[in-house]
Amino acid sequence: MSRRGTAVHRTGTGPVRLTARGVVRRYGGIEAVAGVDLTAPAGRVTALIGPNGAGKSTLFDCLAGTVRPDAGRVVLGGRDVTRVPAHARVRLGLARTFQQIAVFPTLTVADNVRIGAEQRRGRRPDTDAVDAATARALALFGLQGVAAQPAGDQPTGVLRLVELARALAGGPHVLLLDEPAAGLDTAQTARLVSVLRGLADRGTALLLVEHDPDLVRELADRVYVMAGGRVMARGPVAEVLDDPRVARAWGGAAAGTGRP
Ligand code: ATP
Secondary structure, eight states: OOSOOSOOOEETTEEOOEEEEEEEEEETTEEEEEEEEEEEOTTOEEEEEOSTTSSHHHHHHHHHTSSOOSEEEEEETTEEOTTSOHHHHHHTTEEEOOSSOOOOTTSBHHHHHHHHHTTOSSSOOOHHHHHHHHHHHHHHTTOGGGTTSBGGGSOHHHHHHHHHHHHHHTOOSEEEEESTTTTOOHHHHHHHHHHHHHHHHTTOEEEEEOOOHHHHHHHOSEEEEEETTEEEEEEEHHHHHTOHHHHHHHHHHHHTOOOO
16 A cells, blocks of 8 residues: 555645644643654654553644643644634644544434534535535445434444544544544454545545554554653654564553454
8 A cells, every 4th residue: 555645735835734842731740741742744644652641642632722732832734723722723624533432422423424524624615515525424434324323323333433434524634533443343443544544645644642553553654652741752663663662661551452
């Protein structure tokens, strides 16, 4: 599979990437994120790994805009978005999924995905464009058969795909994924890998927090390893994951995981 997408999302200033520069976030006396530099480039899958409590989720929240950093900057496509709220970052082309699945149970699967399509970046889209984006996203994950059913009736694996479809329906430049394969079976995981690789090959910047080393090796181009709020290693996946320092730091987290 190609790891070199030729098409990348561009704005007036070039391909859209997401960058953290010197990001710090404190909780009481703890520096959950202690000065992190990270770039998720367009057309690449970047993984963020590390043991429990390393600061991955806090950094993710700073990037998405749900948590305000105490210091440092977040830059999206050349624009400083550090003080831009999460919902406004969505309109600028930044989408995310959550570790805890967040769907509206009484809405149908299609209406959950439609919410993402209505958030399409740029100006407010018309109904036809929303319908088309919703249908495309449902088809991408093979969800047409359950489109009219309430989301609350679906098993976890399907809900994970609904969340992903909703995030993609907005046509984001940058996609943040928090453990996207949690709860998926083997077939669903294979589909997820293929969809995410396809997105990267077409120019989307993907950043995922992931505990499964197999998935990181399969999907990611580059990896950042966090421990104690800092980045302790970064680089091409094979190189970083084979580093004994990383294996020691991450070993505990990786040992108990593995896809079903
Ligand atoms: P996990 O893999 O378990 O999700 P993580 O790498 O995502 O861990 P964080 O959840 O970002 O790590 O936590 C980093 C540190 O910040 C931990 O010590 C955690 O207890 C602390 N922390 C995170 N959020 C808060 C909060 N809202 N209030 C207080 N402390 C917090």
